[in-house]
Amino acid sequence: MEMVIAGVAAATAGAICNPLEVVKIRMQLQGELKARGQYAVHYRNVFHAFYTIATKDGFFALQKGIFPFILYQFSANSVRLGLFQLANQNGLTRNKNGSVNASKTLFYATTSGALGGVACSPFYLVKTHLQSKANEVKIAVGHQHSHEGTFHAFYTIYKEFGFKGLWRGMSSMVPRIAMTSATQLTSFEVIHEFTKAQFPDRVWTPLCLASFGTGFFMTLGMAPFDVIATRFYNQGTDANGKGLLYRTAVDCAVKTFQKEGVRGFFKGWTACYFRLGPYVMLVMVIWDRLKFQHQEYLRNKMSIPDGVVSEAA
Structure with missing residues (x-):
């Protein structure tokens, strides 16, 4: 159940943040393996990218790849957040006094993230192909795949390269998700514990502060x-x-380093933060509330003897 709750929380947040993912993908592919000044700049910044995609490709182009993106979010996070939650519940990420142990949290966050990277790879592959594809040739960046939709993409890749082809690129996904998980869960646990101590009578303030701080890291x-x-x-x-x-x-x-320098690794950084800031907050808030409701349900269920029906019912 923990894995389902984590997956639902991430998929819900992903559905809301998908337009920012499309913008981020386009900006990361812009000027691929070319030095500054040697390529056309179609997307000057996040806001210009939104405007360009909406006016050139159409407003609904900002929701390209939303279905595989939701599946990617669910598969990746049901594994990484679900497994991390199980480790957390069993006290594996904490000291004997109950406080957060940063090194233990980092280990379990990284391990669960790597496993999540394996699970989500096919969905990330398809969503990237769809989101990078421009309707208007003039603003196209990166390789343009001919997929007509999610199911067509899966079918085409499988037909050409077999089942193994759906996991092409996984070697780049595992370290990505591992790093994401390590920074997200470790920083969130540490910041959340600190902010709860500063605002002991509040629930949302520590949660929001920890989420946006986590998004930055x-x-x-x-x-x-x-x-x-x-x-x-x-x-x-x-x-x-x-x-x-x-x-x-x-x-x-x-x-990338040889052609674009260090700056090449941070293309689309602003779009990435604009997505991750609200995304982390949504994931953590939804995940926290779903866990709370599930725990309340279990407590209420255990407190009512079998065969007893309340008067209210």
């Missing part, structure tokens, strides 16, 4: 891994399923 830590994953997944392939631009995730990182 997540974006800072995962940005390079996110750029690499986006490009590695989105690249075109030859008849054997080999990438046309990058052999491995490391090769992608090296080529």
Whole structure:
């Protein structure tokens, strides 16, 4: 049940934040393997990207890939958040006095994140292909795949490269999700514990402060891994399923640095934070409330003897 609750929380937040994911993907692919000044800038910043996509591709283009994005969020977070919650419930992330142990939290957050990366890889592959595809050729960035929709994408990839082809790019996803999980869950636990001590009589204030603080650390830590994953997944392939631009995730990182420098790893950083700030808050708030409601349900169920029906019923 813990895994389902975590998955539902993340999928709900993902559905709301999908337009920012589309913008982020386009900005990360813009100027791929080209030095500054050697490519056309279609998306100057987050707001310009929103405007450009909406006016050139159509308003609904901002919701491209929403279905696989929701599936990606559910599969990744039901595993990583669900497993982390189980570790947390069993006291594996805390000291003997009940306080947060940063090193233990980091270990379980990273491990659960890596496993989540394996589970979500096919959905991330499809959502990246769909979100990078522009209706208007003039604003296209990165490799443009010919998928007509989610099911067509899965069918095409499977038909060409088999079941294994759906996990192409996973080597870049595992470190990305592991880093995301490590920074998110560790920073959230530490910041949330601190803010609860500052605002002992409030529930929402510590939750919101911890969420937005976590969003900053997540974006800072995962940005390079996110750029690499986006490009590695989105690249075109030859008849054997080999990438046309990058052999491995490391090769992608090296080529990006050689052509674009350190700045290349932080393309779309603002869009990434604008997505992760509210996303983390939504995930943590929804996850916290769902866990609370589930615990209340279990407590109420245990307090009512079998066969006894309340007068109110």
